[in-house]
Amino acid sequence: MSVLFIVLPLAILVSAGAVCAFVWSVRKGQIDDLSTPALRMLEEDQRPPVVRDEPLDS
Amino acid sequence: MSELLSVSLLPAAPESSRTALCAHCQVRIGAELLQERGEGELLFCCSGCETVYHLLRDVGLDEYYDYRARTGGVGEPVRESSAQYSEFDAESFRALYCRDEGELRSAEFALSGLHCAACVWLVERLPRVVPEVREARVNFEKSTVRVLWDPRQISLSRVGRSLARLGYAPSAPRGLPQEQRRQKELRSLFVRIGVAGACAGNVMLMAFALYSSDGGAAAASTMDEGTRRFFEIGSLLLSLPALFAGGLFFRGAWAALRTRTPHMDLPIAIGILVAFAWGALGVIRGSGELYFDSITTLIFLLLIGRYLQRRHQLSAAEAAELLHSVTPAWATRVQDLDAETPALEQIAVESIAIGDVVQVQSGDVLPIDGVIERGRSALDMSLLSGESEPVEVQEGQQVQAGCLNRGGLLWVRAETQASDTRVAQLVHAVERSLSERTPLVSQADRLAGKFTLVILSLSLITAVVWSVLEPARALPHALSLLIVACPCALAMATPLSLSAAARRAARRKILFFRVQAMERLARSSEILFDKTGTLTEGRLTLARWDGDPLALEIARAAESISEHPVARALRQQGSSTARVELEELREELGHGITGKYDGESLWVGSTRFVRRHVSFGEEIERRLEEGPAGASPLLVAWGDRVRAIGWLEDRLRDGVGHSLRRLHESGHRLVLLSGDHPNVVSRVAEQLREETRIPELFSEVRGGQSPEEKLEFVVGRLGRSRTVVMVGDGVNDAGALARADVGIAVHGAAEASRLSADVFLADAGARDLVELMTGAARTLAVIRRGILFSLAYNVVGVSLAMTGLLNPLVAAVLMPLSSLTVVTNAYRSKTFAAREENP
Numbered sequence: 001m002s003v004l005f006i007v008l009p010l011a012i013l014v015s016a017g018a019v020c021a022f023v024w025s026v027r028k029g030q031i032d033d034l035s036t037p038a039l040r041m042l043e044e045d046q047r048p049p050v051v052r053d054e055p056l057d058s
Numbered sequence: 059m060s061e062l063l064s065v066s067l068l069p070a071a072p073e074s075s076r077t078a079l080c081a082h083c084q085v086r087i088g089a090e091l092l093q094e095r096g097e098g099e100l101l102f103c104c105s106g107c108e109t110v111y112h113l114l115r116d117v118g119l120d121e122y123y124d125y126r127a128r129t130g131g132v133g134e135p136v137r138e139s140s141a142q143y144s145e146f147d148a149e150s151f152r153a154l155y156c157r158d159e160g161e162l163r164s165a166e167f168a169l170s171g172l173h174c175a176a177c178v179w180l181v182e183r184l185p186r187v188v189p190e191v192r193e194a195r196v197n198f199e200k201s202t203v204r205v206l207w208d209p210r211q212i213s214l215s216r217v218g219r220s221l222a223r224l225g226y227a228p229s230a231p232r233g234l235p236q237e238q239r240r241q242k243e244l245r246s247l248f249v250r251i252g253v254a255g256a257c258a259g260n261v262m263l264m265a266f267a268l269y270s271s272d273g274g275a276a277a278a279s280t281m282d283e284g285t286r287r288f289f290e291i292g293s294l295l296l297s298l299p300a301l302f303a304g305g306l307f308f309r310g311a312w313a314a315l316r317t318r319t320p321h322m323d324l325p326i327a328i329g330i331l332v333a334f335a336w337g338a339l340g341v342i343r344g345s346g347e348l349y350f351d352s353i354t355t356l357i358f359l360l361l362i363g364r365y366l367q368r369r370h371q372l373s374a375a376e377a378a379e380l381l382h383s384v385t386p387a388w389a390t391r392v393q394d395l396d397a398e399t400p401a402l403e404q405i406a407v408e409s410i411a412i413g414d415v416v417q418v419q420s421g422d423v424l425p426i427d428g429v430i431e432r433g434r435s436a437l438d439m440s441l442l443s444g445e446s447e448p449v450e451v452q453e454g455q456q457v458q459a460g461c462l463n464r465g466g467l468l469w470v471r472a473e474t475q476a477s478d479t480r481v482a483q484l485v486h487a488v489e490r491s492l493s494e495r496t497p498l499v500s501q502a503d504r505l506a507g508k509f510t511l512v513i514l515s516l517s518l519i520t521a522v523v524w525s526v527l528e529p530a531r532a533l534p535h536a537l538s539l540l541i542v543a544c545p546c547a548l549a550m551a552t553p554l555s556l557s558a559a560a561r562r563a564a565r566r567k568i569l570f571f572r573v574q575a576m577e578r579l580a581r582s583s584e585i586l587f588d589k590t591g592t593l594t595e596g597r598l599t600l601a602r603w604d605g606d607p608l609a610l611e612i613a614r615a616a617e618s619i620s621e622h623p624v625a626r627a628l629r630q631q632g633s634s635t636a637r638v639e640l641e642e643l644r645e646e647l648g649h650g651i652t653g654k655y656d657g658e659s660l661w662v663g664s665t666r667f668v669r670r671h672v673s674f675g676e677e678i679e680r681r682l683e684e685g686p687a688g689a690s691p692l693l694v695a696w697g698d699r700v701r702a703i704g705w706l707e708d709r710l711r712d713g714v715g716h717s718l719r720r721l722h723e724s725g726h727r728l729v730l731l732s733g734d735h736p737n738v739v740s741r742v743a744e745q746l747r748e749e750t751r752i753p754e755l756f757s758e759v760r761g762g763q764s765p766e767e768k769l770e771f772v773v774g775r776l777g778r779s780r781t782v783v784m785v786g787d788g789v790n791d792a793g794a795l796a797r798a799d800v801g802i803a804v805h806g807a808a809e810a811s812r813l814s815a816d817v818f819l820a821d822a823g824a825r826d827l828v829e830l831m832t833g834a835a836r837t838l839a840v841i842r843r844g845i846l847f848s849l850a851y852n853v854v855g856v857s858l859a860m861t862g863l864l865n866p867l868v869a870a871v872l873m874p875l876s877s878l879t880v881v882t883n884a885y886r887s888k889t890f891a892a893r894e895e896n897p
Contacts, residue, residue, distance in 0.1 A: 005288065008292065012292075012296070015256055018256065019253060026248050034199075036178060036197055039174075039198055040178065040182075
């Protein structure tokens, strides 16, 4: 169980790192617009035309 | 005398009732326009739509139509504009709104016309239309777009013009400082959420370990002492950042203590601090319950609720936007008007100083109140006066911001600053009312205060009672009570519901100047209608012409010197084709026009006016008596004979009958109060009774009412069981509107009426009135639901806590959930419906 004394602080550190990344993203303004991405999600990807590599006559 | 023929001037019904839809915006095209536009099967309602359609085809973006259909978007006619957007190239604009990003530059614009996902899609594909634009990113909520473009290749004004061509008019983003403040506050809240969430999650993990090893009161813990202490201290340390994140609750509670007003944050703050202190004590002592998991989870969830609430409260005031969007952000200032080539500079409207001369081109909106320094033109003053018919203006006349220049170039000397214009004052009035503490809200605040005191005392009682019964449980039970109790519905939900409903209503062009009116509108009312302009269109139209068609040309020519409604009605039906020569035209205000035609004295005017100068024969008298009911006659006479009688009437607005029927069916009493002639008024009432097939549609009909009589009527009806609602538009309604329980000004209302009203219906027609009443009723139902839910929740929660059945952790989760439920109920309820398309 003594491994916990090392692993747990490490986990907390990772967690702190995640929080820092989170704060950075907020400062960069990534959460300012929460409604427009929902609209963009409705877009469909253009499906590329199916290319059939066969000669037309045969 | 039978030379009078009846010539009907009403448009002939189209032979085929075919209608078409505009290929771009899907708006129905009227039969008259069908011949004018379109090629082959493609038809457009206007050249703006036609341009966009071809543009989209040329760049391969016509997927837009499929996309729009798929996502249920709506099209709108594209308004063509000749705006050049040259102000976008100005240095001052660049300094304020642009940012350099390497070799490229980015700029943010406010866009009008964004209303669906397809619009977002289209605007973000601007690079396909203008390759020099590298990226366009829309923010739908703020209705803005950020463009990244290469300034070496094209100018920003060209980007602006391209956007406008697509149908989305760009403008400088308004309210930048507020926007930045809002952004800062919301971001800070979000960071707090993140921190609290991280802490809560980790503390919960450790608490989980502690719980699962806990043998209960009897058995010993299965965890060794060292590890247990490790987890305990870890939980304590990790809840410290969460406490910092939740600092705003402590600040609120401290403020409540200092001002001795009980506030919702008080029990929460007390609960959190006591729990933390007790837990810390437990860690130091080595035994006792820990509550760190409850505290951190509570803080996390409460912060989420607070964030949602603030985000809604701080969102752009949409009601004000309606008026705001009509005034420009930039103006052209002229230095030294008399010089050969006067210097022009583009400045922000806020920078216009009193005494500055600004140049207003045709098609532009006046940016400022002032006096015309030079130039003559015609202004569309519909924003302020409701009159869409252009008013001629010339040097020396006072003009106002918000009016549209429909004529020639004007130079205006500013007499106010941008923030002091009449339009700005109107906007402020609307904004103020949205943040006003209405009686309903103040009442809710007081209740919440009492509630808080009750909670605090109850928790004290619980602690005391349980410390006698089972001391170990005293604290957790009191804590649970403090945490679980939530007066949210009372303190928060009522103002939130009201403002959410008001914003929804604003989107439908129903503007609440005083939100408390919503509560009054929800009850059964007595609705007093003004006739002219409210139930009717408010302007005269020529319905029939009995007599010589030449006389019509003459009448038009004669009335061309007048601004009287009759003159306008004649002008509307088309311009004269034959040029008649008239001399010595003179207007006798309110009565008619005199002049000379072909050497003979000419009279065009009311029956009384013409009768004074010309004798009427039997035929004429008969015609006058048998004229269409409700229409006023206009007589044209020359050479001592009446040559023609025109019949002018004020038509009922579309859908009025339908709306009145619905109102009547909902149980409201309808009264018709008008200043117009009693005969005309009773005729209109009769028409409506027939149309709705309800004989008792109006409980009272009164014509010939002076403003004082209208006011008297209103006062006489106050205090009874029904709310007195007054609906009007003219200046003569202003007094009655102010005095009534609820005053509703309608589209086209004179400014005086608008300012004394509680609600303003910005769209013509009575449809919105019905929506207003049902929306208000629905809003009150939402509020009542919220209060009932909160009451039930609190009773159950508090009972459970007092009897010891509630665990602080469960309480910590339940309370924010209940608050979120109430808040969601307030925001998401469909109080005012969005407007129907293509009615």
